[in-house]
Amino acid sequence: MNAEQFVGIDVSKATLDGAVEPQGQVWQVAYDAKGIDQLVLQLQEIGPTLIVIEATGGLETQIASALAGKGLPVAVVNPRQVRDFAKASGRLAKTDRVDAGVLAAFARAIRPQARPLKDADxxxxxxxxxxxxQLIGIRVQEVLRLxxxxxxxxxxxxKKHIAWLDKQIDQNDRDLTRRLRESDAxxxxxxxxxSIPGVGSVTIVTLLAKCPELGTLNRREIAALVGVAPMANDSGQYRGKRFIWGGRSEVRAVLYMATISAIRCNAVIRAFAERLKNAGKPPKVVIVACMRKLLTIMNAMLKNNTPWQPQNT
Structure with a gap:
C-alpha cells in the first residue's frame, strides 16, 4: 500500500493493543510468543511508515525488539510526551484501545525519530x-539509618546489611568491567x-549503556538527546532565561559529576570554565556549558575514533 500508515501499540502485561492511522483499524493480541509473531506478520503486510510504542519500564522491550528485528521502523517514546499530546488533542479518556489510538495519532502528527534499539549485550x-x-541507593538509606x-x-x-551491600556493589563493578573488556567494540x-582527564569508569559504563547513540550523532543532536542543550524562552521583545529540559537524566547525572572533576583536573575544561566565569556567567550556566563541551568532546572522539588530544579541542 502506497498511502502512509502510522501504528500505535499499547503494551500491557497480558495484551498488545494496536491502532492504525488514518484508517482507524484496531486489534488486540495476546502478549506472548504466538501473539508477537501474529502481530509482526500483520504489520509486515501493512508496511507502516512508523510504529510508536511507549516506554513502560522494560515491558515494551520484547515487542519493540521483535518488530525492529524484522526491519520495521519503531520509535519508543516518553509516556509524558504522549499524555501531553492526548490532553492537547482533547483525548481525555484512557483505555488500552484509546491509548493505542493516541499513539497512532502521535506517530502521524509528531513523527518521532525511529532509533536503533539496544542489542542484548x-x-x-x-x-x-x-x-x-539501586544498590548504592539502598546503601545510602542504610547508612542514614545506622x-x-x-x-x-x-x-x-x-552493619551486616551494609557489608553485604558493599560486596554486591563490588561484584557488580567487576561484572561491568568484565563486560566492557570482553567486547572489542x-x-x-x-x-x-x-584517556580524558576527569572521566571515570562509572561515567563510561553509564554512557555506553544509557546512551548508545554516543559517537553516531552530531554535537547538537547528542546535546539535545542527553538534555544539556539550553531551550529558548522568548516571546516578542521578551528574552527569557535559557533552561535545559528533558533528555536522559541518568546520563546527565554522571556527566555532571565527571564535569565537576574535569573542571579541577582537565586543562581544557578548566580553561573553558574560567573564560565563562570571567565573562560573568553564573556558576550553574558554567557547569552546564562545561557538561555540554565534555559530552561533545566524547562524542567526537568516538565518532572519529581518535584519542584525547587537548590541543585540538
Missing amino acids: TRALDDLVDRRR KGATTKPLQTSL WRAKDDLLK
Missing part, C-alpha cells in the same frame, strides 16, 4: 548499571574515553 550492561544505582540507630541489635543488623570505546 547493551541491555545487559544497562541492567547492571541500573542495579548498581546514624540514627540507638540499640545494639539494630546497629549490628544494619566496548573495549575500544572504554580506552578512548578513559
